[in-house]
Amino acid sequence: MDEKDVSMEIQEISLDHNQRLPVSQKIDELSTETQNLKVHTEVKSINADSIPGPEVYDALLFLGIEYETLKKKYLEESELLKKKYFEECVERKRLYNEVIELKGNIRVFCRCRPLNQAEIANGSTSVVDFDPSRENELQIICSDSSKKQFKFDHVFRPGSDQEAVFAQTSPIVTSVLDGYNVCIFAYGQTGTGKTFTMEGTPENKGVNYRTLEELFQISRERSNIMNYELFVSMLEVYNEKIRDLLVEKSNQPPKKLEVKQAAEGTQEVPGLVEARVYGTNEVWGLLQSGSRIRSVGSTNANELSSRSHCLLRVTVKGENLVNGERTSSHLWLVDLAGSERVERIEAQGERLKESQFINKSLSALGDVISALASKTAHIPYRNSKLTHILQSSLGGDCKTLMFVQISPSAADLGETLCSLNFASRVRGIGCGPVRKQADLTKLFKYKQLAEKLKHEEKETKKLQDVCRSLQEKVRVLENQVAVERKTRLKQPLKEKKPPLGPSKLKMPLKEISNFLPPPSPIPPHKTMSYSAILPASTDDKENMLRPSAAATKTKSILQPRRTIAKKKPSLGPSKPRMMPVRRISYLLPPPSPILPASTDDRVNMPRPTAAVSNTKSFLQPRWASLSLRLPQTSTARVLQPKRRFSIETLPPEFNSHMITPLTAELKSRGAMGSQSFVRNPYRIQRISRIFSPLPGSRTASGATVQATPTAMRSCSKFMEAGSLRPKHSFVRDPKKFLYYTPY
Ligand SMILES: Nc1ncnc2c1ncn2[C@@H]1O[C@H](COP(=O)(O)OP(=O)(O)OP(=O)(O)O)[C@@H](O)[C@H]1O
Structure with missing residues (x-):
């Protein structure tokens, strides 16, 4: 019987009896006991030596914290180094390229x-x-x-x-x-x-x-x-x-x-x-x-x-x-x-x-x-x-x-x-460097621009100076005008003349377009005042120019600081007297029917053509728009006003000293006459401009003509209203000028 057969036999016995052999049972029991003993001994030894004390836990905890801190520090520093290195690299790159560019x-x-x-x-x-x-x-x-x-x-x-x-x-x-x-x-x-x-x-x-x-x-x-x-x-x-x-x-x-x-x-x-x-x-x-x-x-x-x-x-x-x-x-x-x-x-x-x-x-x-x-x-x-x-x-x-x-x-x-x-x-x-050379062309352009700008600045400064001096002159003249106005307001009272106008008409200089004539030796009814030219009950009354029908009813309108006249077709045979008024607001009649070509009584307007009559009066104004000759006894027909414009006249004593570009030219041509050019207001504008005084010229009385505000306004006004534009923008301020306003 071999080994195989013995084990087969044992197995059969076990299966047959469905229970284990006592020896094997004993072996199992002993091995379990040994196992338990082993575990017990191990546990015993652990309890005694191996469990770490609280100081170990503390140390471990501390080490852990320190580790974390060091780790954080390391990361921070490496980040910092990275950044620094990056900055260095950028700087090096910049410097290097600069060197290359320079070379x-x-x-x-x-x-x-x-x-x-x-x-x-x-x-x-x-x-x-x-x-x-x-x-x-x-x-x-x-x-x-x-x-x-x-x-x-x-x-x-x-x-x-x-x-x-x-x-x-x-x-x-x-x-x-x-x-x-x-x-x-x-x-x-x-x-x-x-x-x-x-x-x-x-x-x-x-x-x-x-x-x-x-x-x-x-x-x-x-x-x-x-x-x-x-x-x-x-x-x-x-x-x-x-x-x-x-x-x-x-x-x-x-x-x-x-x-x-x-x-x-x-x-x-x-x-x-x-x-x-x-x-x-x-x-x-x-x-x-x-x-x-x-x-x-x-x-x-x-x-x-x-x-x-x-x-x-x-x-x-x-x-x-x-x-x-x-x-x-x-x-x-x-x-x-x-x-x-x-x-x-x-x-x-x-x-x-x-x-x-x-x-x-x-x-x-x-x-x-x-x-x-x-x-x-x-x-x-x-x-x-x-x-x-x-x-x-x-x-x-x-x-x-x-x-x-x-x-x-x-x-x-x-x-x-x-x-x-x-x-x-x-x-x-x-x-x-290539870029530098490219910049040279630009540099040249910029240089030119800078020079232009410098020049323009200089010009602007000059203009500002001129403007400032003009403003100063205007201020002085405004003062003079105020004084003069006061004097004039007093005079009629003394001479028992009709008042010049309500005091409420005292306007700022900018709005003054004329002054009343100075007291004249001529009797009041012969002067070109409102009272004279607007008789109450004659034909002349009708012939007088008036602003409107309503205006005649209002007395205040009849006493303006700015004299308003109406042009009439015929002024009678008598020689018209030169108005000493410097400026008269004039209402123009419709052109043809009211301006007979050959009467002495007509309003003689200056004009620069050869056909102008020999009357020198139209040459008299230096800054005047028109010189107006009106009869002492006027029989003007009332005419519907067509246009309104300002007329300036000058006292006769100004005559011989008045030199304007136009008068000079006309004189040289011998072409000065008395033909009216009232019909063409645009020409008036031009003439007004040309008649503006020459810089620095002085009147016989010693007044500086250039400084006359009326002249300046007159000139500027027409420049503004007509096609002739002022040269510099600063004189375009509409508030500074009176306008020739057709209506
Ligand atoms: N500086 C140097 N020192 C020593 N040897 C040189 C030097 N320059 C050139 N040579 C030698 O000269 C010879 C010709 O040089 P290389 O072939 O470089 O000329 P190359 O200009 O390229 O001619 P190719 O235009 O015909 O190609 C080579 O044998 C090379 O080793």
Whole structure:
């Protein structure tokens, strides 16, 4: 019986009897007891030693609080540091850009390669001379032993290594991280080291690799506030065709690439490979693979001559982690094809064609640079693929750096001078910040505006002075008028003449259009007063001009300060007497029926025509609108007033001294007469203006005519009412003048 059979038997026994064996039962009981004992012992030991006291809890609590405080402090300080760093970055960016702007947005570095083996073997000598005291200058010894000096932003001598070159270049390339578009290109004769400067060799890596290395380095440094993504594209422009250098060569024909304008206005090449790069390790391999595909050929100037322009584009997309600001900028690193003379390299066939394309695009680049220099409105970017691609990164706010590569060999003297002259022209663009130069044009405009403003201010000041002096004169005259008015008001009482008018008619000077005549030796009934010209019961009464029918009923109207007369058709045979009134408000009759052409009694109005009669009276007023001659015994017919205007007359003693522009002219023509021009009030206006006194002229009595307020008002009034406008706006104030108001 084997072991299997025994266990089967035990199982059967157990199942049969449905109960366990006493041994196994005992074992179970014992194991349970042991377990309980174990737990009991453990619990006992815990109670004794392991439960921490309240001091431990306190300590734990304290540590927890301290941990929280420290954590909070750390977070605060790191925030503060971040902020400070950000501020520093902003300030650095601002200062750096200021420096770049001051130096010029286009900078030119010159690099001279050493004499190569072949040249040394040929016994070629160097024609480039460097003055140790002048770092940025070089001299070219011409064939006639004369020296030509050139100055650039930096000059690298044959001994300068790649590191020294990049040390000067790095501030410009890194501004791409601040959101600026940057373009660096190497220009020069074939075999002068353009590719060496830009690409370099595995032992002496050039600007391209070092740039990416620097960009990675800085983006790592700024990682706490900035997040950068770097992309690389590589293309060549060969015979005016764009070729993607990051696409592996295949049997399929290459994709046709074109320059297109993106929605944001930048120039893009749709379909161009854009490789995201994360570190320097992959970059070198990528650049090398691109360079390998590049079109090269052998010329007698360079065994591995670049037959195309090689463009490396680094796109930087940045996100500011503090303020969320996003930037996207391009850095172009261009290795141009050699600027060689076709005949010099003895190019033929394919090489000749290549050279022609190369020279054409280089000349287009020269044109763009010239246009940028002369700030012409149109920059011919589209004349070549090269300039079209670089459009967004050449000129304006972009930062441009040009390496002009030269050979020291005497054999290359001509080409060297050509390259240096071109580079000098390019540098001319960057003489001073682009924005500053743009401001100069604006500055000139502002200067002109400022001068104009200054002149206008001067004029205004002058006018204000004139206005002030006129106001002063008016004030003086107002006082005089007030005194005169008082005197006149007293006089009629003394002489028992009818009162001049109710005192309530005392109006401010502005509203006074006339004064009553001074007391006259002529009996009252012969003077041109209201009482005289409005007899109560004769025909003359009807002939008198009156303002309205109602007016005649009111006595107050008959005693105005301003005398109102009505013109009559016939005034009788007697010689009319000159009114000593200075101004009379006159109501004009309708023109034709009431103004007989040939009676002495008519109202003789001055007019400047040759037909005017010999009567000099119309010439008497100096500031008068009209001189009025009225008969001593008038038999005027009452006429319906047509128009109302003011007439001024002057006392006869003014006659001989009155000189106005018009009288002078009329006198000289002998054309002064007495013909009335009442019919044409517009002419009156003009005459009134012309009759206004000459500045500073004085009357026989010594009064300054110019200062007479009536004259001023008279003149201004007509100027205002008629087509003749006052010269200056300040005399347009309607309150200052009485108006000639036709009604
Ligand atoms: N500064 C330098 N120091 C040492 N060697 C240099 C220097 N510059 C150029 N060279 C060497 O001169 C040769 C020609 O240089 P490179 O090919 O860069 O000229 P290139 O201007 O690019 O010519 P191409 O326009 O024909 O392409 C290379 O062998 C390069 O290593």
